[in-house]
Amino acid sequence: MATALVSQIIGCGSYLPERVVSNQELATRVDTSDEWIVERTGIRQRHIAAEGELTSDLACHAARRALDAAGVLPAEVDLIILATTTPDHTFPATATRVQAMLDTRNGFAFDVQAVCSGFIYALAVADNFVRMGQVGTALVIGAETMSRVLDWGDRTTCVLFGDGAGAVVLRGAVAALPDAQGIPGRGILSTHLHSNGHLYDILRASGGPSWTQTVGHMRMQGKELFRHAVVNLASVVEETLAASGLAQKDIDWLVPHQANLRIIDGTAKKLGLPKSRVVTTIDRHANTSAASIPLALDVAVRDGRIKPGHIVLMEAMGGGVTWGASLVRW
Incomplete structure (x- = not known):
């Protein structure tokens, strides 16, 4: 009988660009105000990528921090999935650029595009690969430079978005039995x-x-x-x-x-x-x-x-x- 595998999240990391843009600063560019934005969205500020700072750069920073937190070397990664709607180029996949930046030579890398749902989609795909025993360690990243696709004259959208990246490391493990309360293992x-x-x-x-x-x-x-x-x-x-x-x-x-x-x-x-x-x-x-x-x-x-x-x-x-x-x- 085959051993049941489960994907465990063993580390996470994130990265935000240095530049912070407040609602007050946006109010000098478009017809809006801090009160209007906060009341309708809850947003007070956002981070914006620097000129020349790409989605792959944000993704790589977050990935390195996740790998460090997990105690995993880049060489141990079998799969990289990058969820993004703002890739560096139309093709190839930005994940392959991250693979090279991390100097990860094993396995394979590709992008997933489901906009704001992208990370959940990427997590599901990686989880399936791990459960099937096809990869042992997977790196799942969500990274965006949404500022590059905003119309900064449209107050209904430009106030809503920011740039950043987050990542998790998955590793396959034998599924544990539920605990005394019936809740499944990690x-x-x-x-x-x-x-x-x-x-x-x-x-x-x-x-x-x-x-x-x-x-x-x-x-x-x-x-x-x-x-x-x-x-x-x-x-x-x-x-x-x-x-x-x-x-x-x-x-x-x-x-x-x-x-x-x-x-x-x-x-x-x-x-x-x-x-x-x-x-x-x-x-x-x-x-x-x-x-x-x-x-x-x-x-x-x-x-x-x-x-x-x-x-x-x-x-x-x-x-x-x-x-x-x-x-x-x-």
């Missing part, structure tokens, strides 16, 4: 992915290689996106808990995609979780798309909130429209 317990291509246009970039041969700018139907986010995130959270045989009371921490504080608060309320058990970084990071969950995760691990044995729920929704959730025992 590792990724369940991941669920969804998309609805009929909603393709409500969050997109206005360009593309096969359309305009330009990158284009962010375009978003905010009210429509918000409406679908509330419904879809609640549904996928219920699905994820049911698949793991756990209840809402078993969740120690919610680490949501940092898109809008009202969405975060709404999801927590549906789960019956107090704000004290929700990891929120949107005020400092803004929406960093695929980087937001691993950034927030790393903050909560390093400040000691997330501890071994804790049940951590991660969820996100992004363009496509895509959404998903993952449940992890730390």
Whole structure:
């Protein structure tokens, strides 16, 4: 009988560009104010990549910190998956550039593009490779330079996004039996992915290689996106808990995609979780798309909130429209 494997997160890391742009600074460029932005989004500032600082640079910094935290050498990595919607180039995959920067010569590397849901998608793909025994150690990164696709004259979008990167290291281990409370052992317990291509246009970039041969700018139907986010995130959270045989009371921490504080608060309320058990970084990071969950995760691990044995729920929704959730025992 084959031994059941599970993916354990053994280290995480993150990186933010040095430059910080406050709401007050944005108010000197577009018709907005600190009060307007905070009231509608919860955002107070965002980090912006320096000129010449690429998505691969951010990804590499976060990856190195995750590897250091895990005590893993780059040579031990079998797989690199980079979730990004802002790659260095149209092709090749930015993950292969990170592979070279880390001097990781084993295995393979590729990008995953699911916008704000990208990290959850990448985590699910890596988890499957590990569970199948095809790789032993995987590096999953979410990295974005969203500032490069923003229309800085559009106050409905330019105030929402920032740049950054986060990463986790997965390693395969023999699945442990549930504890006395029936909660499974350490590792990724369940991941669920969804998309609805009929909603393709409500969050997109206005360009593309096969359309305009330009990158284009962010375009978003905010009210429509918000409406679908509330419904879809609640549904996928219920699905994820049911698949793991756990209840809402078993969740120690919610680490949501940092898109809008009202969405975060709404999801927590549906789960019956107090704000004290929700990891929120949107005020400092803004929406960093695929980087937001691993950034927030790393903050909560390093400040000691997330501890071994804790049940951590991660969820996100992004363009496509895509959404998903993952449940992890730390």
